[in-house]
Amino acid sequence: MAVTQLVGAKVHRREDPRLITGHGHFIDDFTRTGAAYATFVRSPLAHARIKSIDVTDAAKAPGVVGVYTARDFKGQLAGTHPAAPAFVAEKKYVPERFPIAEKEVTYQGEIVAVVLAESRGQAADAANLIQVEYDELPAVMDVEKAMQSGSPKAHEGAADNICWDLTYTGPEVSDAAFKEADVVVKERILQNRVAPVPMEPRGVLAEYEGFDKKLTIWMSSQNPHFIRLFVSGSMGLKESQVRVISPDVGGGFGSKISPYPEDYLVPALSRIAERPVKWIETRTESIQNATHGRGQYYDVEVAAKKDGTLLGMRMTQFLDVGAYVGTFSAFQACACLMAGGAYKWKGISARTVGVLTNRVPTDPYRGAGRPEATHLVERMVDLVALELKMDPVEIRRKNFIQPQEFPFTQNFGLVVDSGDYDKALDRALELVGYEELRKKQAELRKQGRYLGIGISTWIELCGFGPSAATAPATGGIALVESAQVRVTPTGAVLVYTGTHSHGQGHETTFPQIVADQLGVPYDSIELRHGDTAEGTSFGYGTYGSRSLAVGGVAISRATGKVIDKGKKLAAHMLEAAEEDIVFEHGSFHVKGSPDKAKAFGEVAFASYGMNLPQGMEQGLEAVAYFDPPNLVWPFGTHIAVVEIDAETGHAQLQKYVAVDDCGNIINPMIVDGQIHGGAVQGIAQALYEEVVYDEETGQLKTGTMIDYMLPSIGEIPPLILDHTVTPSPTNELGVKGIGEAGTIAASAAVINAICDALSPLGIKHVDMPASPDKLWHMMKEAGK
């Protein structure tokens, strides 16, 4: 019998032929007969009082169905926007948020009115006719100034702009470490605000059927069940009256996790106007309104001994929350808990401060908190090395948590499940040719050229998550995962998952797991997701690199239950004891007599028949939930090689090596794809991307793809990838997440390379994005 092993194989992505040939179904591919189109009128000002809204001309414009403002939604939508406690349970001040502004606008892009018309063009035309009179108020744009007592407030009437101020561990925790120190290095490290820019912007199509009181929502979401939960609650409907369908989704990067104002308003409009309503976000709306990532700065101090032993850290995160508290915004405070990175510390003092400003809210963006932690600790370790004239490799090796020390309880009580940090570092150094590069660097320096090598030995916590850790953080719902495996009479296998694929390739990888377990053809297995009307009662969505490490395990367990039932039935069919049944290669046979066998398909068919063991119900299907005992802890080493043009300050990425360890690998091609995308996003943050607002007026200056600097393939060298495999002891598949790893690792590698290149000029730290203009100015100043 031909035995194939699909887990670990480079199976081509099943979704690709469909997507590449234009057969995907994205949100704008859906419509409903009689649909009207919505265009939102948004505040052009960052902060203002609304004096009046005149809709007279708009209401009379061709094709207009209706024009609506806040009052029209008052009886339709209840409650305020959710703000989950995440990692900061006690928030001082959470501004109330109704999906549409009534009296005050607090960021450019906030919705003040909506036009419904027969066509998208007519809705857009009419929206231009709405006259809103504003009284402009001072915009709070600078996080540091916003914390001062005399600062204007992001919301009129608020006591201050502090959303939270939480000390995880006070200074006393690191006092001893700092007393022992031979050196202390200090730095302020910025995290530039970035826009997620998924290839497909958001969109909502809602149809409320008044007679049946049923609401169907098609939308581009990472998280359809949570949307159902939030929207049904707000609209006064039972969860069962709402169906959310999230079809093919063209990327999310975190920005499609939380519910948005439009997600409430479009369904409410459908109920008000008694017809289906469709809204598709424009690119500018997307850059302006989709939650942003990062937007933080850190004040950090690190204490170390002369020999490079790291002792203590004191860090404060200042996070630009934006004008409202993003649903999972406070999750980003996990940067504090991860600030120690791959190293051992005597004490870490950590505090997080969330500050309200008149910008669009920030929320988790690929990596959320963990890229910031890596960036901070990897920068600081390099600064210590520079101070002590140590090689950055040496200082890392000296302080790594060692393989025999796992499971390792780190400074905040989190248990790092596994790791072998030297192994990944060794491999990366070998791939990049470290020794040679250092020689080349010395040579080039003599010629006045600036070559830099940047190392990032990153670690990550992901796979959210254990109920004990996640239920309190979401306000009650544990982020476990569910799965259902159904086998039809003719042996087709349907796998339902509560995670959502929007680029991760679940349709390929999850069936790989099931195919191996069931020993049936891969092609007989189909993955379904993204529709709340199908599968288990709740799904928890995709973010935080959780789909495989939590959802994949649930699938595997549901498959196990199917096999268990199959064994019972096979035993009955083969007239043997259940204990004597062996399941191998898709066939049940009696131990010791391989010819006394029933194929999986035969058993499946029989399960729908009449000859079942006593008490057995018909059918072959199972549901499983997986509540992981711990988070999972991927790690790796990324190395960037950058040369900076001495005359123009242009930093060119010459080489990029990534060695990642995500435990057992289901599909190496998909893992490589995730690293590619993730690393490029981190590289982009380091060199190119930044959401820029006018610091006085709060006007967005980067509202198009020309101004918002997403790099293209032309700027990125071929990435050199490899893996080490340290299986996770946390789950039986031995897997960890890989979706965010690239982003978590990359910015530190690139910026460390730039700082290394410029160190002969006495430049120690460079903030992101490292644009040529910025570097040229710094080099010029340093040269003086």
Add this chain to the structure above:
Amino acid sequence: MIPAAFEYAHASSVDEASKLLSKFGEDAKVLAGGHSLIPLMRLRLAQPAALVDINGIKELDNISERGGKLHIGALTRHVTIQNSSVVKDKLPLLAEIAGEVGDNQVRNMGTMGGVIAHADAAGDYPTLALMLDADVVTNQRTIHARDFFKDLFTTSLGPDEIVTEVVFPVANGPHKYIKFRRRLFDWAIVGVAAQKMNGDWRIGLTNVGPTPVRATAVEEALHKGAKPEEAALHASDGLDPSGDLRASPEYKKHLARVLTKRAIQQAQQ
């Protein structure tokens, strides 16, 4: 990003286009490759009442050399210019520049006439047209490039005037265009063109002011025998570029000097 409603008409000859333009009046616009006009319309920064599509006027898509001059029809696409053996032979610098405009999509659609008429400060052809004393030919007259570019997005074209071709001198001596940009498909942050012609250098700068700039001080210094690195120091003489998200005015002036030096040096290699 839905443009405001507009009338649309398709022209098969320059004559017909010109009649359509006068019929629709002042708010009508010519539509060539659409790669500048349509983005502006989608952002509603431009709201023409009517578009006169000239893509069907075959005679405007044409490259020829006549009487020592290189004629580029207004509708010639960047990709055609980039690959034309006539251009590569008679004015290789132009082929080089065309190959660096935007990305494949832009080069497949955008046209010579569109870039010239649009007069974006970061447009690449206007620099070459100015420094080589090219002529812009319209359905009504011939305009010297130095009289053509008036200000940012402003030319001396009248409302119903259609660019039919741009006429460049033949020049195939040492040349180089250096376009400093951060992304492969981007416009120039600063661009510098250097062309040796009749024994002297012509130097043009892109995106250092509202219109293209001819760096005459550099040309003169070179004429007097200055080394490239010395002459290049004059590249920023009299410049007053505005800053943007990519570059401060100071940095743009610095780039003008550095890139001018490099362009001349590389042209000579």
